[in-house]
Amino acid sequence: MIEPDYIPIAALNHYNYCPHRCWRMFCIGDFTDNQYTIEGTSLHDRVHTVGDSHREEVWQIRAVWLKSERYGLIGKADLIESENGQWYPVEYKRSHRGEFDNDELQVCAQALCLEEMTGQPVPVGYLYYAQSHQRQLVNLSDELRQTTIATLEAVRTLLHTGTMPKATYTPRCKGCSLFQACLPQAVEKVGRYREAE
C-alpha cells in the first residue's frame, strides 16, 4: 500500500464508530450508499456551495479545505465562522445528536487544522443538527484534543499497515451502511453451523 501523507478527518469519525468500518472504507474502498449516506450527501451538497457571506458581524465561509502539517490531517469543513477575530468550525449533522460520541472528534480535528492555518488558538467549535436546527457547543478541552490525537495515531497505523481490525457485532452495526458487506455476525454463525447431511 502507498503510505498516505495525510489522514482524512472523516476517517477519525469512522474509526471511532468502528475500526473495522474505517478499514472497509479507507483500506478496501468499500462504500455503499444507503439511506443515511445519501441523505447526508444531499445535505452536504447544499452546505458545500463554495462562497462566503456576511451575517451581521459573523464571517461565514462554506466548504473550506483544512489541512495540518503538524498532525498530517486533511479534510473539508462544512462551515467556518469568525466572530470578533475568533475562528471556529461548525460541523453539520443530518439528524439530532448522535447516539455515539464521535462527532466531537471531527470538530476537534478541524480545530487543530484551523489553529495551524490561522496561527490563533481555537478554543471552541459547534455541531449543527439539521433536524432540530440546534447548535451545540463543543468545548475543545485538553482531554478531547488528546483523544483526537490518539485516534489519529491509531488511524495512521491502520492505514499504513492495512491490518484488518476484527468485525465485532455491536448495537451500532444496525445503523451501519456497510452491514450487508460486513456481515458482522457471519464468523460466529459459520462457526456454529453444521451442514445438513
Next chain:
Amino acid sequence: MGTIYITQDDAFIGKTDERLQVRSQKKTLLDVPMIKVDGVVVLGRATISPAALIELLERKIPLSFLTGTGRFLGRLEPPLTKNIFVRSAQWQAGENSPQAVHVVRGFIRGKLKNYRNTLMRAQRDASDPNSAAVAKLAEGIRRLEHAIAPINTTDTIDALRGLEGAGSAAYFGCFQHLLRAAGFSFTTRQKRPPTDPVNALLSFGYSLLRHDVESALNIVGFDPYLGYLHTQRYGRPSLALDVMEEFRPLVVDAMVLAAINRRSLTPTDFSTEPLSGAVSLSDDGRRTFLRLYEQKKQSQFKHPVMAKQCTYQEAFEIQARLLAKYLMGETDQYPPLVLK
C-alpha cells in the same frame, strides 16, 4: 427492478437524463431510472449508445452479452473494487493448497447434496412408489450418496473432480424422471449446441446464472477468472463457475423443471435449426423464461447459515462474502448453500 434483459435484435438502448431507455421501431419498450438497474443482459444484437455505456460503467452496472440462444459471449464491467486483500487471499490459496481443497470440497458437496435433495423430493412426490421411475430415482440417490460420502476425506482436486463427475452423471442419469409434461424428454446433458428443449433451457439458465454470480464476485472484490475447481484444465479459469455449482440445482434446474411441469413452456415454444440441430426458444418463450428466472431469483428462503430470510439474488453475494471470509482466515470453513 433488478436485471434488465433485452431480447429484441433491433432494440436501441439509450439514456436520457438519469433513465435507461430501450426503443425498437420507434416504440419505447422500457424506460427505467438508472438507480433501479442492477445489471443489463443483452441477448442477440441490440445496439447500445455510447452515452448509455458510459453511464453503466460509471454506475458500476455490469453488462453481459449473450447470443440470441443464450450462450455467454462476454461482459463489460467497471474496474474491480480496490479490495486487494480479498484478491491476494484468493491468489494465496494456490492449486492443491489446503484452502483450495477445502473450497472445492464445499462447491462439490453443495452441488451434489442439492442434486440428491432434488431427487429425494421427486421420490417423495411420486404418485406410484413402486414405479420403474421411482426405482431409477432411488438408484440415482444411492449413486449420489456414494459420490458425496468420500468428499471430505479426498485430498486432491483431481480426485474431487472425479467425484463431481460421478455425482453429476448419476443425477442427469435420472433427470428424465423429473419431467412430468408430455413432449419433453431428456437423455444426456448436451451443451454445444443443445439439441433438445430441456438442454436448451438448462444451458440458457446457466448463462444467466453465470452473469449474476460473476457480478456478486466482482462486488465482493474477487477476480472471477481465478478458480479452484475450474482451472486451465477445464479451458477457462473461473471462480464464477465454481461458485455457480451449488446454485445450479437450486436456481436453474428447479425453475426449468417448474417451467416444464407447470406447462409455462410447451414444445411449441421451441424451434430447431436445420443443419446443426440446435434448439432454441421462440421470442415469446424466451420472454417467459426470463420472467420465470427473475422470479426465481427474487424468491425468498431462509439462509441456513445466516438464519434469516434472503432471496437467491442476495444469496449469490452472501456466498461470495462467506468465501472471502474463509480465504482471509476469518472463518475456518466455507459453508456451501445446501437446501432441503
